[in-house]
Each structure stands twice: as C-alpha cells, then as structure tokens.
Amino acid sequence: MCGIVGYIGKRQAYPILIKGLKRLEYRGYDSAGVALINEGCDLNVYKAKGKVSDLEEYVGDKDISGVVGIAHTRWATHGEPCQVNAHPHYSSSGNLALIHNGIIENYATLKAKLQAKGYLFKSSTDTEVLVQLIEYIQTNKNLELLEAVKIALRSVIGAYAIAVLDKRMPGQIIAARKSSPLVVGVGEGEFFLASDASPIVEFTDKVVYLDDEEVAVLNPAEELKVVNLHNVGVNPEVKTIDLELSQLEKGGYPHFMLKEIFEQPDCLNDCMRGRVNVEANHVVLSAVIDHKERLLAARRFIIVACGTSWHAGLIGKHVIENFCRIPVEVEYASEFRYRNPVIDERDVVIAVSQSGETADTLAAVEMAKKKGAFIYGICNAVGSSIPRNTHTGSYIHVGPEIGVASTKAFTGQVTVLTMLALCLAKEKQTIDEAAYLQLVEELSRVPDKMKQVLEMNGRIAELSRIFTYAHNFLYLGRGYNYPVALEGALKLKEISYIHAEGYPAAEMKHGPIALIDAEMPVVVIATQNGMYEKILSNIQEIKARKGKVIAIVTEGDQVISKLADDVIELPGTLECLEPLITTIPLQMLAYHIAVCKGKDVDQPRNLAKSVTVE
C-alpha cells in the first residue's frame, strides 16, 4: 500500500526521500511524488506515474533543493493511477502540500461542501479533499497549521496517515495517523517520518510510533511534540528499533523473494530461539506462561487472518485441535468483522498477521475485544498496530519481509502456532510425554531439513521452465497439507499471474476433475503420512485423465515416483510438521515460473504488501 517518507533537518531532503521511497517500494504502488520547500520558501511538488525511477527521471534538473520535504508512493484507491492523482496534493492557494495513506470515507460529503464554497479540485482523490479542508479551516478561522489539521481530522471518517507542509512555516512538518501506521525517526537536530521503519533505520534507531488520533509536530529546533486530536499532550515514547540495514537489502540474491525463501532455516531458528529447548525437552512461550489460565479456560479459539496468514491459521487449527482438544475456528478477518459473530469473554481470538497492519484483521481484533474476547496476536512487524491492540501475543521473529509474496512469514507463523499448541497441550495434559518429546526434537530439526530442500533450487528452476506456458494449475493436498496446497496456488497466481486453485485432494472428484486434461499441471502433495493411500488414489484419477502430475513425495518413495510426471523428494518429518517442509518447493516453483515469465517477482501488479485499507 501507499508509502510515506518525510525529512526535516540540516541535510538536503531530496536524496533521503528518494532513498526512503525505494525502501518502501515493496509495499506496492503505482505512482510517486515529492514536495520540497527550498531556501526561498517555494513549495515545489513533483509527481509521476509509475516507479520511483520514473519520478527521478521526471524531476531531471528541476529545483530539488531544500532541507524539508515529504514524499509518497501511491496505491490507487480513489481515481486511476496517473500524475494528477499522485501525491503530494497542493491546496488551492499552493501554500500547503499533503500526502496521505488510507481512505477518507466521507470525502464526497466534505468535497461537496468545499465545492459549494468555491473550491475547485484537480484530482479524483480523497486526499485533495483533505488538504483543501485544512486550508479552508486555516484561512477561515485564521489558525496555525497544527490547529487546522486537528479540526479537519476531527471531521474525517476513515483511515489516514498524513504529512503536511506549509511554505509559510518551513521549519516544520505536521504528521498524524488513524488506523494507518506512521513512525517518526528521531535524530540529532533532525526528524524522519515513514510508514514503517525501513527508510529510517539507516539514519537513526530511535523511533516513536504514533498512535491513533495523534498529531506530531516535527520541528528540528524543538523536541518532538505530540498531541491528540482533542488537544491533550502526549509524552512520546522513544523506542530503539532492532533492525539491520542488511535485512532490507537483497544480499546478492536477484530478488527479495528468493532471499527470503532461502532465509527460512535461519528464520525458524530465530523464531524458536529461547522457546524450543531440546536439551531440557520443552517449549515455552512467554504469552502462555503469563496468561495460562485465561488460555486454558477458553471454550474455543477463533483464528482471524487474511491471505497467506489465513492459510497458516488453517494449519494452526489442525495442530491445536489435534494436540490440545480445543475447538478452533478459522475466519477470514474481512468476513468475521461484518458478520456479528457469536463471541464473548469465553473466547480467545488469535490474530495472525505478518505486517500487523492489515486493516481487516485489525478491525476484527477491535470488534472481538469489544465483545470481551481475549486477544492473542501472532505478528512479525514489531510495534505494529495489531500487537499494540492485543492482550498478549508472540512475535514470529523472521525479520522484515520485503517480497510482496509472503514466504518466511508463513513458515514463521506455522512454527509459532505449533509451539503454541505444544505449550497448551503440555499444560492441559492432552499430549503424552513421548509424543511431546518427539515433537520438540523434530521441530528443532526442521531448519536443517529445510536446508536440504533448498538444495533442490536448481532442479526446481529447470522444472519450472516446462510450466511457463501453462494457463491453469491445480494444487491438491490433504490434512495438514491441504492449506499448503492453497498457499502454493496463491503464490503462483500472485507472482506469475497463472490461474491456480488449491483443493483438498478428495474434493477433486466433486467438480474440479472436469478441468483435467493433458494441458493441466496438477501439483499433488503426496508425502508418506496417514493420507498416503488416499492421495495415491487421487493421483491415479488424474493420470487416468492424462493430467500432468508434479508430486511432492517423501524421499525414497517408489510408488508415486513411477506414476507422476515429475517428482520432488523431500526429507520425511512428523505429519504435523510437514507443512514447514512441503511449502518450500511450492514457493520455489512459483518463484521460478514467474522469473521464467519475466514477471516483477518482488512487486507483482496490483498487489500491496501491507493492506491498510479494507
């Protein structure tokens, strides 16, 4: 989604802003723009459709001087992606420039009122309405920018993170947020502003995460000032971020996605560090220690999530129900929040989200909290909105995920859900000691087994070439591997734009079997587990109709290897841990097919990394 960067201090702002926008490219966008105040107090705005590099080209040798500036990457909501709709937007007088992430829901009403007062609009955006509204309040009531911004935001319904410049007050940036993230970086005599910490980390590790309805005044001559919309002063809490610059770079890989696929063994070790202790034969999660009674008293768990995180939730349901005997429901956050679900203080809601900012998941959390449920967050982005709005939780600790298609976050989420199940099962005594010990030990071996799978990258790249021209794919799995089939299909369609569907293998004969012919590649997860014989029959059914089977099997499989057109052999593990292994070749397959097709793997069309609008 849209990205915000801001700078005010002693350095030239433009290079910092452009670098920051590039760091935010992973979020997905379709146009970019920058506003700078130069020494003569001119407010220059430059915008371009396309990439940040298109903006740089457009800027050329125009005046880019100035020690204060704001910049934006836009992911279109209101109005098509084009230069006019790109941010920053000027106010009518040209005194103000504003950038905005989120959606102003009542923009049409506000726009009509402003039009009635003679205001003209150049763009189709909700953002331009906001900057005009601020200017109207400022001029009409003769107020300073800060006051006008607060009044304007009080009349706004919706989500926003904004930054505003006023060329008559070049020594400050005003920033505010509601339901859309905004971070202030605090340097020596300078401030940075961004939608997440990635553009800031190179300059300072001191940050302030703004809360909903807070407005910040960034003036390098003063301390950071934060007030809420109702004029109550807030003491900004400066936090130290633990983020290395190298985590935000490709480190020799051609794409972030490939880097992140390969990082998974290390990520899982980080995720389990201090939690899975093989010597002492146990798994600990501090959230379970702190809230044991509340969690064990739950009549059921409800997992809310979107996309890949929802798939991780489906695996979480299997593992928690299997070992803890607690009923688990898995809900799309976007459906759950609008459904008036039956939920009360006996329920535990587990919100799973990589970014911690997904609007629907956040809204589901807020709704469940109001109804009295206890909320447990499983997130990656430290300090993001969901962890700040939950009662407790466990970070997955896999480091920043930059590739738009989620990979390492998925395996991190599955690992945390598995650890959660193990901790609770042990407390509830619903797992016998031998099974528990075997699971703890095997979980700790998963990173090494993942490494073995990653060695097959070259072979999978070769295999992918054959399928570059496929128009459809089917992914089948059963039990723990059914969500893996869904995830494999999602990865492929996201980055290669090939239509793909995931199905529980047995459901195939209830409809999708009609699609199978010699043109249809079918990826079947057919590892040696309790479902093996069943899935073998499903493969026979596909072969009888001349479908092309790519089978994901356990090393040494003699039967399916003979039946399938292509086979990827994986190291064996316990059935409930298989998703952590079987997912990897599907990630690689999707990646290589997309690369063969020449697609922009890290920034697929129309997709955004952090979906902060509903």
Ligand code: F6R
């Ligand atoms: C798929 C993908 C998305 C996200 C979804 C939820 O590769 O990345 O489907 O999983 O948008 O995002 P988070 O986990 O940030 O809530």
